[in-house]
Amino acid sequence: xxxxxxxxxxxxxxxxxxxLYLSGVVFRLxxxxxxxxxxxxxTLIIQTVGIxxxxxxxxxLGYGHAPLSNLxxxxxxxxxxxxxLYLIMEYxxxxxxxxxxxxxxxxxxxxxxxFSTSVDAKIQPLLPALKSNWLIAHVITCFLGYAAFAVxxxxxxxxxxxxTNEAGxxxxxxxxxxxxxxxxxxxxYQLILFGFLWLSLGIITGSxxxxxxWGTYWSWDPKETWSxxxxxxxxxxxxxxxxxxxxxxRAAWLSLVGFGCVLFTYFGVNFLLSGLHSYATQ
Amino acid sequence: MEQQAGIWQKIxxxxxSLKLTLFVFLTLAVFSIIGTLLPQGMTEQDLHExxxxxxxxxxxxxGFHDVYRxxxxxxxxxxxxxxxxxxxxxxxxxxxxxxxxxxxxxxxDKLLKLSTHVELTTRLPWEETRSRLxxxxxxxxxxxxxxxxxxxxxxxxxxxxxxxLMVYVVHSSVLIVLAGALFGSIFxxxxxxxxxxxxxxxxxxxSSGHQQITLPFKVRCDDFxxxxxxxxAPKEFRSDLTVLTNDQPVHRQTxxxxxxxxxxxxxxxxxxxxxxxxxxxxxxxxxxxxxxxKMTLRFREGGSIPGTxxxxxxxxxxxxxxxxxxxxxxxxxxHGQQESSGSWILVNMPDxxxxxxxNYHVKVLRTEVSQYTGIQVKKDPGVxxxxxxFTAMLIGIGLAYYTSQRKIWVWAAPKxxxxxxxxxxxxxxxSLAFEAEFTQxxxxxxxxxx
Numbered sequence: 001x002x003x004x005x006x007x008x009x010x011x012x013x014x015x016x017x018x019x020l021y022l023s024g025v026v027f028r029l030x031x032x033x034x035x036x037x038x039x040x041x042x043t044l045i046i047q048t049v050g051i052x053x054x055x056x057x058x059x060x061l062g063y064g065h066a067p068l069s070n071l072x073x074x075x076x077x078x079x080x081x082x083x084x085l086y087l088i089m090e091y092x093x094x095x096x097x098x099x100x101x102x103x104x105x106x107x108x109x110x111x112x113x114x115f116s117t118s119v120d121a122k123i124q125p126l127l128p129a130l131k132s133n134w135l136i137a138h139v140i141t142c143f144l145g146y147a148a149f150a151v152x153x154x155x156x157x158x159x160x161x162x163x164t165n166e167a168g169x170x171x172x173x174x175x176x177x178x179x180x181x182x183x184x185x186x187x188x189y190q191l192i193l194f195g196f197l198w199l200s201l202g203i204i205t206g207s208x209x210x211x212x213x214w215g216t217y218w219s220w221d222p223k224e225t226w227s228x229x230x231x232x233x234x235x236x237x238x239x240x241x242x243x244x245x246x247x248x249x250r251a252a253w254l255s256l257v258g259f260g261c262v263l264f265t266y267f268g269v270n271f272l273l274s275g276l277h278s279y280a281t282q
Numbered sequence: 283m284e285q286q287a288g289i290w291q292k293i294x295x296x297x298x299s300l301k302l303t304l305f306v307f308l309t310l311a312v313f314s315i316i317g318t319l320l321p322q323g324m325t326e327q328d329l330h331e332x333x334x335x336x337x338x339x340x341x342x343x344x345g346f347h348d349v350y351r352x353x354x355x356x357x358x359x360x361x362x363x364x365x366x367x368x369x370x371x372x373x374x375x376x377x378x379x380x381x382x383x384x385x386x387x388x389x390x391d392k393l394l395k396l397s398t399h400v401e402l403t404t405r406l407p408w409e410e411t412r413s414r415l416x417x418x419x420x421x422x423x424x425x426x427x428x429x430x431x432x433x434x435x436x437x438x439x440x441x442x443x444x445x446x447l448m449v450y451v452v453h454s455s456v457l458i459v460l461a462g463a464l465f466g467s468i469f470x471x472x473x474x475x476x477x478x479x480x481x482x483x484x485x486x487x488x489s490s491g492h493q494q495i496t497l498p499f500k501v502r503c504d505d506f507x508x509x510x511x512x513x514x515a516p517k518e519f520r521s522d523l524t525v526l527t528n529d530q531p532v533h534r535q536t537x538x539x540x541x542x543x544x545x546x547x548x549x550x551x552x553x554x555x556x557x558x559x560x561x562x563x564x565x566x567x568x569x570x571x572x573x574x575x576k577m578t579l580r581f582r583e584g585g586s587i588p589g590t591x592x593x594x595x596x597x598x599x600x601x602x603x604x605x606x607x608x609x610x611x612x613x614x615x616x617h618g619q620q621e622s623s624g625s626w627i628l629v630n631m632p633d634x635x636x637x638x639x640x641n642y643h644v645k646v647l648r649t650e651v652s653q654y655t656g657i658q659v660k661k662d663p664g665v666x667x668x669x670x671x672f673t674a675m676l677i678g679i680g681l682a683y684y685t686s687q688r689k690i691w692v693w694a695a696p697k698x699x700x701x702x703x704x705x706x707x708x709x710x711x712x713s714l715a716f717e718a719e720f721t722q723x724x725x726x727x728x729x730x731x732x
Contacts, residue, residue, distance in 0.1 A: 063511075125511040128518050128539040186714045190683075197679045204672045213540045215551040215660035216472065217668060218463070220350050222318040229311045236307040243300045261311075269318070 003057055004121065006050030007076060011114050013043025014079065014107035021099035028177055033096040037087070040103055044083045051080060054123065063125045068139040071270065072121045075113035077139065078266075079106040081147035085191075089151065093187065097177050101154025134209035142202030142227075146262050148195030149234070152188050153259035156252040159184040163249055185248065189241060192255060196234050203227050226265035233258040298368035306362045313358065317349035363460060366453045377446050381687075388436040390693050390704045398717055399706035400724045403697070404731035411435075411701045414730050415692055422723045423690055437692040445685040446710055451678030458671030466664025471495060475550075477503040478558055478654040482526060486659045497548065497659075500526040504534075506555060506655040519552050521655040537657075547661055554656030559599035562610055562629075563648040566594070568641045576647065584615075587642075591617035597624065601651075606631065610646060614639040686711050690723070703731065 020036030023029070054067040067073045086102035089095075113119055162175045162184065178184070206224070211217035218224065237254045240246035296302060324347045329338035345352035393399055404411055412435045419426045419439050426439035473486035473495065482502035486495050504522040511517045518538060525533040525545050535543040542551040559581040566587055567574040575588045584595035598611030606628050613624035625639045629646045637644050690707040705724060709716035 125513060125515055125517065128516055131518075132540040183714060186712065190712065193679075193683045197676075197683050200675060200679055204676065207672070208669070211665065212542065213551065214553065215542065215549055215658045215662075217665065220317060220322065225314045225318045229314050232307045232311045232314075236304050236311075239300055239303050239307070243304075246304075 001053075003050045003054035006046050006053065007110070008114060010043055010047040010050060010076075010079070011107065011110040013039060013046060014083070014103055014110055017043060018100065018103040018107050021096070021103050025097055025100060025177060030096075033099070036099055036103070037090060037096050040083060040099065041087060044080070044087060047076070047080050047083075051076065058123045061123055063123065065126045065130075066136050066139075067123075068136060069126055069130055070120070070124060072113050072119050074139065074143065075109045075119070078143050078146060078150075079109040079113075081143045082106045082109070082150050085144070085147045086151050089187070089191070093179075093183075095179050097179070098151075098155060098158060098187075101157060102151050105150045105154070129213065132209060132213065134205060134212070138202060138205040138209055141198050141205055145195045145197075145199035145202050146266065148191045148198060149230075149255075149259050149262050152191035152195060152255055155184055155188045155191065156255040156259075159188065159252045160249065160256075163252075181248075185251075188252065188255060189238075192234055192237055192258075196231070196238060199227070199231055199234065203231060223265065223269045226261065226269050230258060230261040230265050233261050294368065294372075297364055298372045299365075300369075302361070302365050303369070306358055306365060310355075310358050310362070313349055313355055316346055320346055320349075322348055322350070359460065363457060366457060370450055370453050374450060377450070381443060381446065388438065388691050388693050390695075390702075393691055393693055393704045393706035396706040396708055398708065398713075398720050399704065400720075400727075401702070401704050402728060402731065403700045403702050405700050406731055408696050408701055411694060411703070411731065415694060415703065415727070418723075418726050418730050419690065419692060422726050423688075426690075426692070433695055435692075435694040439690050440687065442685040442687045445681065445687040448678045448682040448685070451674055452682065455671045455673075455675035455678055458674060459668050460671075462664040462667030462669075462671055464664070465667060466662040470660070470662040470664065472658075472660045472662075474553070475501065475657045475659055476654050477501060477657065478560070479503055479506050479652045482524075498527075498546070499532070500529070501550065501657075502526055502531075503655050506653045508555060519555060519655075521552055521657070523550065523657075547663070549660050549662075551658040551660070552655070553658040556654055556656065557601045557651050558654045559596065559610060560650040560652040562596055562646055562650070564594070564612070564627075565645040565647055566642045567645070568643070570641065592642075593617075598626075600626075603628065608649070608651075610649070612639060612644060614642065616640060686716070688716055688719070690720075703727070 017036050017040040020032055020039055024031075024033035024036055051067055054073070058065055058067065068077055082102050083106045086099065090099065113121070158178055159181060162178055162181055165175045166181075179187075203224075206227070207217040210219065210224075233254065237251055237258055240251050240254060320341070324332070326338075326342055329342055329347055332338065333341060341347055345354065349355055390401075394401065406414070412430070415435065416426060416428055416437060419437055424439040424441045426437040428435070428437045430436075471486070471488055472490075473488040475483055475486055477483050480503070482500045484497040484500040486497060487493075488495060502524045504524055506522075507518075507520045509517045509520075520536055520538050522536050523534070523543055524531045533545055537543045537550060537552045539552050542549050544550075561578060561580045563576060563578045565574065565576050573587075573589065575590075577585060577588060577594075579585050579594070579596050581596050581599065584593050586593050593615040595613045595615075596610055597613050600609050600611075603609030603626055607630040609626045609628050611624060612627050613622050615622040623639055625636070625644075627637045627644045627646055628634050629649055631637070632645045686709050688707060688709040690705065692703065692705050694701055694703045696702075705727060707716065707720045707723075
């Protein structure tokens with residue numbers, strides 16, 4: 001048994017759980033949703049073991065570093081963080097209907113990591129710039145933030161569909177199972193605030209790390225700048241909520257824009273712009 | 283006068299408004315996007331080559347080739363600060379008042395108007411009711427302030443009292459970070475040093491502009507080393523540095539990427555490395571004049587060709603010249619001529635016909651190459667302010683996320699043979715979570731008052 005086998009299983013597990021969550025919502029079957037949750041939980045456990053094994057394997061190869069060092073490993077970790085946060089939220093709110101998007105995002109991240117030819121799954125040695133304890137803190141905090149924003153994005157989509165449905169002539173029966181709009185809005189807000197906390201931590205750890213490695217805590221590198229843009233957009237979301245007329249749909253749209261910024265920070269910057277984080281494309 | 287006050291009030295209101303906040307956030311985001319899409323720090327010439335004279339000139343005049351240093355961007359940051367300060371000053375008194383306010387006059391009509399409330403009656407004796415109300419409230423929520431008059435009981439309890447202040451902590455943290463950055467940019471510097479192995483230097487080329495400053499001490503590079511993984515990827519860059527004052531070694535340290543050296547408030551970071559020429563032995567021959575001379579020159583130093591009054595100097599070195607291998611830029615100053623002439627001499631191709639300056643054919647017989655280490659040098663006295671701001675920001679956002687201010691009021695009075703009890707609550711946010719907490723608390727009240 002090795003890590004790549006377990007991580008392949010993970011990809012299919014999240015696919016299965018997406019399909020189950022979706023059919024549960026479409027056919028309004030609570031039992032299918034429950035199976036979806038169980039599959040998601042089992043997959044998360046398998047993935048955790050897989051990530052742990054990959055960590056150990058890197059020591060066996062003589063490199064010895066946390067599995068957070070390149071695009072492949074960060075995608076796997078992103079999927080892990082999304083599902084971890086989602087399942088905690090599911091447990092606390094007892095709402096299984098919101099699982100479609102998080103599971104889908106986790107599946108897409110895993111599928112991209114496994115099947116794309118531009119993503120190298122090999123365990124590589126650590127570049128000198130990444131040899132620091134800050135690496136773990138920086139990557140984990142950033143990705144917890146991204147994961148919270150991913151789940152919030154899913155909730156915003158559901159919220160927008162629900163609102164559009166309610167406004168239409170025939171409210172969809174499918175949406176009846178979903179939580180109330182007010183609960184969606186509040187969950188969305190809490191996730192965004194949670195994500196904002198971790199994104200701030202991520203930017204700050206990156207900044208302190210850059211200062212200890214290169215002597216500058218801010219250099220307007222494209223990745224840094226895009227994380228700041230993301231931060232500004234979510235700061236706008238948080239402030240918009242307290243303003244009349246900016247709650248509800250507008251805030252939901254703004255949250256989608258925010259997640260767009262997250263995706264651009266993560267992928268767009270790596271492939272379209274060059275800068276300090278170039279190792280993330282390998 | 284009155285009109286003036288009106289205008290002032292309007293300006294004050296606009297400067298502190300949330301709309302301005304959103305505007306500044308989103309405009310800063312847009313400007314930053316421009317900064318990432320357009321390569322920053324391009325010169326006028328680059329701009330004209332890439333975008334043509336018209337567009338290039340326009341980009342230069344609005345400053346999009348250097349967005350983060352333009353007046354626009356600084357103005358937006360200033361506006362953000364003003365907005366933060368004005369808005370906080372406008373709202374802080376109200377928040378403080380709300381925190382201190384203890385709702386002296388609690389009556390059932392007021393409580394029943396709140397969206398989360400419960401009304402119940404109990405047949406327990408009046409005294410027992412009162413003590414149980416106080417006990418449940420302090421066990422299940424927070425210890426209350428109780429006031430008793432002849433026939434009414436009121437209690438008020440609060441949790442997360444200071445939570446509404448966290449917003450102000452976050453707001454001031456942003457100001458602290460920006461102040462630290464400003465302080466550092468005024469009283470600090472950032473630059474670059476290139477030191478060959480064995481050599482020492484005290485000159486730092488500043489990254490802004492082409493200015494140079496001299497350090498109060500010299501830094502010597504005793505050794506530089508790169509190691510590689512089996513895959514060929516670099517594993518570690520390392521420089522052994524010695525600090526010299528008055529040419530006496532006073533401090534020795536090895537720096538690596540992620541492991542800098544600090545000395546007297548100035549920090550040295552391993553940043554790059556490369557090869558540079560140490561010395562070269564040349565053979566200069568002029569067949570027509572029957573001259574063929576060998577000479578050894580140190581890099582950048584000049585010397586006369588033996589037997590002549592012509593001087594040569596090694597002025598430049600390239601480890602790989604247009605894929606022809608290493609090349610040395612040699613300059614020849616002929617005796618009696620005003621102008622000197624020079625050429626790139628290819629080291630590995632001694633018979634190349636271009637290895638020639640004027641009447642001399644130049645052959646490189648031997649070179650000695652030494653490594654240099656590239657060091658980023660920085661002094662930033664504002665960094666501690668920035669870090670303090672970071673800490674405050676994290677504490678502020680963290681507590682804003684994990685806490686909320688929740689208030690619970692209880693009012694009770696005998697009504698006939700029973701006692702009437704009204705319980706109500708309010709939270710400054712997370713109303714759904716608070717409703718759940720409130721419902722749970724009310725269940726305890728009901729159980730205890732049965």
